[in-house]
Amino acid sequence: MAEQYDVIVLGSGPGGYVAAIRASQLGLKVAIVERELLGGICLNWGCIPTKALLRSAEIFHYMSHAKDYGLAAEKISADLNAVVARSRGVAKQLNQGVTHLMKKNKIAVHMGDGKLLAPGKLAVTKDGKTEELLAKHIIVATGARARDLPFAKADGKRIWTYRHAMTPTEMPTKLLVIGSGAIGIEFASFYNDMGADVTVVEMLDRVVPVEDADVSAFLEKALKKQGMTILTGAGVESIDVAASGVKAKIKGKDGKVTEGDYSHVIVAVGIAPNTENSGLETIGIKAERGIIAIDGLCRTNVKGVWAIGDVTPGPWLAHKASHEGVIAAEAIAADLGNKDVHPHPMDRNNIPGCTYCHPQIASVGMTEAKAKEAGYDVKVGNFPFIGNGKAIALGEAEGFVKTVFDAKTGELLGAHMIGAEVTELIQGYVVGKTLETTEVELMHTVFPHPTLSEMMHESVLAAYGRAIHI
Missing domain, CATH: 3.50.50.60 (FAD/NAD(P)-binding domain)
Incomplete structure (x- = not known):
């Protein structure tokens, strides 16, 4: 007889495994189906190992510019194989961490290719053998892959x-x-x-x-x-x-x-969702070019089937997928009678974006141009890194923080940063937007000194002609 669950999650990336853990926390019987590695692309081949590579490059960059800090580093070199090995080691450690979390939360793991047979029914195939699983609800979290160019098919060599x-x-x-x-x-x-x-x-x-x-x-x-x-x-x-x-x-x-x-x-021209051969068409799930249509709580048009992450409308970011995983798990728990959970729809205007190049980029909300296109009368503040003591002390005086406000209400419409460690700073503005903070609360907030975060305060002040250090 097929194993029966409350929830089966198809895919174990940052959306899938988070959804499984949250569902388990809510007392549901949960299984996860994964065809390759627990943690999915982000943990094994994306966000985390990429940051490990970039960290090695950053250290190499600093060593190459040691004299700028009054130091000497001679005959430095980079061992690409060792850099890659460190990155893979980081990915392996985190993969093992997800494996531990599955055991800790009593989540059954079924390795193999999953395919929807009907609402509530899933086939898992591995090494030519197929098993059927049953569930009251199924969450599709199969992620995405790199998009090819027709004239530049990846060969792994050139x-x-x-x-x-x-x-x-x-x-x-x-x-x-x-x-x-x-x-x-x-x-x-x-x-x-x-x-x-x-x-x-x-x-x-x-x-x-x-x-x-x-x-x-x-x-x-x-x-x-x-x-x-x-x-x-x-x-x-x-x-x-x-x-x-x-x-x-x-x-x-x-x-x-x-x-x-x-x-x-x-070739880095976007992604393609992994929805082929997953049974979506068989059970009539609405999708356009592989992107599954969902409502605010991640429901598809087929009762009992949900979708999260890179198979749903963007932005296609790991943290967006994780948050959708929580939303879907809580909505399922509520559907199954849990009166203590109150699922909330995602506000896509409050999803931050981060790019870990050198210098780093981070942003949330509307750009200045988008705000104007939307009809807002805006106030814009801009504060440069060169005006910040901590940035100068770090030797990272290039960059700026920009804030965009609704001139009528003081609502923070967007924030945009480029410079050292801005990916760590942006969450301050994300919290502010989530709490519907206006310029008044941000101006009244005490920012610690000396920190890069002081530039966030100064950018707000600059939008209203009150910047102190420039």
């Missing part, structure tokens, strides 16, 4: 996706990165710091195009200063792969096509 770029067999000498979103820019930053000659091609008119225009302009200037070639409003027309390298034809914003030689190419 043309890489992020996955190949994390475990390189050799160090690129001349690297072409196609796409300047978070993934493309992070790998461009890593390999540039490690000594590669890096070119970034972006189809749109600016790098990191989802960010505020001021952030994009500052980042492009910083990357060029670091030695990168940045081509915006440009596109790769064709790629010819040979054993020794790659020839790429690039059409510039002026319409001219130039040909360049590269040792490797990283």
Whole structure:
């Protein structure tokens, strides 16, 4: 007889495993189905190991500039294999941590390919053997993979996706990165710091195009200063792969096509949801190009089937997936009669974004342009890192903090940062937005000194003509 559960979670990434844990905490009988590694792409091949690589590059960067701090570091070098090994070790440690959490929370783990057979019924196939599982509710959390370019199919040798770029067999000498979103820019930053000659091609008119225009302009200037070639409003027309390298034809914003030689190419042009062959069509789940339609509590159009994370509308971020996992688990518990949980819909305006290049980028809410497009009369504050004592002491005086307010109500509409450790700072503004804070509360908040966070305060003050240190 098939095993029966209250909840089965299909996929164990940062959305899936969090959903499973929260459902278990609420007293539900839970199973999770995973075809590869517990923790999914983010933990094993994405967010975490990438940050480990970037940390090594950051340390190497600081060692290379030791004299700027009154120090001497001679004959420094980077061992790419050791850097990659450290990154994989970090991923392995966290994978083991998720395995422990599954056992701690009494969550049954079924390894194999999962496929929906009907609402409440799932088949799991491994090594040619199939078992059926039954559940009152199923959460689809199968994540996404790197999107290919038709003329630049990843081969793992010369043309890489992020996955190949994390475990390189050799160090690129001349690297072409196609796409300047978070993934493309992070790998461009890593390999540039490690000594590669890096070119970034972006189809749109600016790098990191989802960010505020001021952030994009500052980042492009910083990357060029670091030695990168940045081509915006440009596109790769064709790629010819040979054993020794790659020839790429690039059409510039002026319409001219130039040909360049590269040792490797990283394709970072977005993601594709992992929804093929998962049974969605069989049971009639509504989806467009693989993206599943959901309501505010992550319900699909089929009763008892839920979806979270990268298979649902964006932003496609790990922390968004995790939060959706909690929402779905609590909504399921409520449907099953738990009167102590009160699930809440996600406010997508309050989801922060972070890019771990050098310098870092972090943001939440509307850009200045989007706020104006939405009809707001805005007040904008901007405070530079050079005006902050801690930033100067750290030797990280490049960057700024920008805040956007509704001039009529004082509502914080958005915050945008570029510079050292801004990915750690942004949560202050996220909390403020969640609490519906206005400029008054932020002005009345005492920020500790000396910290980088003081720039957040100064940016708010600057929006109202009250900045102190500039």
